Each structure stands twice: as C-alpha cells, then as structure tokens.
C-alpha cells in the first residue's frame with residue numbers, strides 16, 4: 001500500500017522536481033558560458049506556454065503516440081519509486097521511447113524521420129548498459145526489486161564501481177547531453193538533432209518536455225540506488241553526478257552517432273562486464 | 286496566464302538582408318545581451334515559434350518561403366520586422382527584384398527600423414511583440430479556440 005503511495009507521489013511530484021532540475025540545469029549551463037541565464041522556473045513557463053498554443057498537428061495519431069510516451073514514462077517511474085521490479089521499469093521505459101519513435105515516424109517528415117532513427121540508435125546504445133545495471137544490482141543485492149536494492153544496507157557503489165562508470169557514461173546520452181546528444185538535445189534548436197520533435201508543437205511538445213522531466217527524475221533515482229545506504233551521501237553524489245554531466249555537456253562537442261554508439265558499447269563491455277565478472281567469480285569463491 | 290510573455294520563442298528568417306541585421310540578431314544570444322535570461326529561444330522551427338523575426342526586404346523568390354513559415358506557425362503568433370529593409374525595403378527598395386517590406390507578404394505587428402538594428406532595439410522590439418502576443422492570446426481565448 002505504502003509502496004503505491006510512493007508511486008503516485010512520483011507521478012505528481014516528479015514533474016515539479018524534474019522541471020526544477022531542468023531550470024537549474026539551464027541556469028548552471030548559462031553561468032558556465034558566462035551568461036546570466038533564464039529564471040529557475042523557466043522550464044515551467046515554457047511548458048505552460050506550449051499548452052496555451054493552438055493545437056496544430058500533421059496527423060491526429062501523433063498526439064496519441066506522444067501521450068503514450070508520457071504515460072509509459074510516468075508508469076515506469078512510478079513503478080520504480082513504488083519499489084517494483086527494475087527489469088519491468090526498464091522495459092516500460094524502452095516502450096515509452098518506442099512510442100516517441102513511432103510518433104516521429106508517423107508524421108512522415110524528413111527531419112522527424114532522421115530524428116526517429118537517431119532516437120533508435122540512442123536506445124540501442126544505452127539499453128545494454130541499463131540492463132546490465134539491473135543485473136549488477138541483482139548480483140550485489142540478490143534482488144531485482146527496487147525496494148530491496150534500496151534496503152540493501154551497504155554501499156553498492158563500492159561493489160559496483162565499474163557498473164557505475166558505465167552507467168555514468170551512458171547517462172550522458174540518456175540525459176541528452178553533449179557529446180552524446182545525438183537523438184535530441186536541449187540547446188541545438190536549429191540543428192538536425194532536434195529532428196524528433198520537429199513536427200510536434202503546442203501541447204504535444206509540452207508533453208514531450210514533461211516526459212523528459214519524468215525521465216530525468218527516474219535516472220536520478222537509478223543513480224541514487226548506488227548510494228542508497230546513506231541518504232546524505234546519496235544527495236551529494238547525485239548532485240555531483242548531475243553537475244558533472246552539465247560540465248561535460250558544456251565542454252564537449254557532439255560526437256557522430258557511430259562513435260557515440262561504439263564508445264558506449266565499449267565502455268559498457270569493458271567496465272561493466274569486467275565488474276560483473278569479478279563479482280561473479282568472487283561470489284562463487 | 287502570463288506564460289506566453291515569459292517564454293517567447295523566435296524563428297529568424299533572412300529575407301534578403303545584407304547580413305548586418307542577422308549578425309545583430311545573433312549578437313543578442315551572446316553573453317553580453319543574453320536574451321535567454323528573458324526566456325527567449327532562437328528556435329529553427331516555425332512549429333515551435335511564437336515570434337517570427339524577419340530581417341531584410343522581400344524579394345520575388347522569398348515570398349513563398351516567408352508565407353510558408355508564417356502559415357506553419359501555430360497561433361498566437363507575431364511578426365516582427367527588424368531593420369529598415371524589413372520595414373520598407375530600405376536601401377534596396379528600388380531594386381528590380383525587391384518588393385519592399387515584409388508587410389507586402391504577411392501582416393507585420395512590430396516594425397523596428399535601424400540599419401542595422403541594434404541588439405538593444407531587438408530586445409525592445411521583442412518586448413513590444415510580447416504585448417501583441419498577449420493581446421492575440423486573449424482574443425484567441427475569447428473566440429473560444
């Protein structure tokens with residue numbers, strides 16, 4: 001019962017937290033570039049405005065797909081914060097992105113097509129890593145359930161340093177930050193990487209934004225699990241990880257998709273699999 | 286609500302400007318003027334934009350493009366003509382291929398002259414455009430759209 005309350009709390013509070021994080025992100029980014037930057041609440045203003053705009057669309061079905069994207073991303077986050085099965089969370093998250101991809105394909109615009117393809121590449125690159133994260137949590141804590149992983153009691157980060165490095169590397173892509181912001185990005189408004197949202201406007205675009213907020217909070221949650229044994233350490237660690245991602249975003253140029261895919265797979269393979277192998281062998285001994 | 290005022294996204298189109306005004310528009314994004322602090326974003330996509338910023342005059346080949354961009358923007362939308370060329374044709378007015386200002390093709394809400402238009406004027410122009418944008422939004426709501 002309590003678990004589901006957490007899930008519902010996520011659905012309601014995550015957009016608030018996610019929007020705030022997005023606002024802080026933009027502000028910190030601006031400061032790193034020597035600018036003043038927008039107000040902290042800017043993301044809320046943006047989405048509020050998008051919902052005030054006229055409902056214009058190419059095909060009515062695109063709104064449905066984006067609604068699916070939003071609902072499934074909220075669902076996967078709710079499942080995570082309700083302490084559910086991490087594997088199910090990951091599958092729901094993947095499904096939500098598939099909705100985004102179908103939505104982009106459905107409008108048959110050349111920009112959206114390229115955007116959809118790049119979104120698929122992003123999924124391909126990141127998915128193995130995310131699944132291995134859950135495998136790592138399972139090997140370390142003996143459960144796929146978020147509630148049990150969180151209650152493990154020991155510093156999972158010390159057991160899974162390699163997995164964390166891989167996750168951190170892939171997180172750059174998941175948070176849509178340079179150099180791996182190949183699918184979409186929060187800055188490059190004139191570039192092809194904005195392709196996936198080209199044909200979405202008004203409230204539909206607003207829903208994509210809100211989905212990004214949900215996703216950011218979910219990813220913060222997964223990062224949190226590595227440090228869950230001590231909430232204070234976890235808060236500091238999550239803040240540092242996010243700050244590092246913003247820093248990387250501002251100091252690197254976008255990589256080509258081939259490099260992004262290859263390097264993420266390589267890091268996944270080397271760091272994560274090595275970590276898991278050591279763990280497995282150590283566990284048997 | 287006042288969201289519209291706080292998040293004006295613009296799309297910039299270069300009619301047949303000499304590039305002087307374009308450089309000034311881009312200068313607004315630099316740390317010195319940093320228009321993002323007002324929530325202004327330079328989108329490259331008419332479907333995401335609220336304010337259509339045009340620099341340079343209209344020529345024969347540009348007519349359709351300007352019309353097309355304008356039609357793709359969702360309501361409420363505002364057109365701002367930046368630079369004397371966009372307002373009236375400026376020094377290119379007499380050219381055989383130039384039709385005059387942007388208002389020859391689409392309705393213009395804000396005229397900001399200058400050759401080139403200064404970043405301060407651009408920011409001022411956008412603030413004026415915001416007033417029009419609010420009015421249009423209010424009208425849209427009245428009409429029940």
Ligand code: SF4
Pocket residue numbers: 301302303304305306307340341368369370371375376399400401402
């Ligand atoms: S107004 Fe002046 S600077 Fe601007 S496009 Fe025309 S000639 Fe160039």
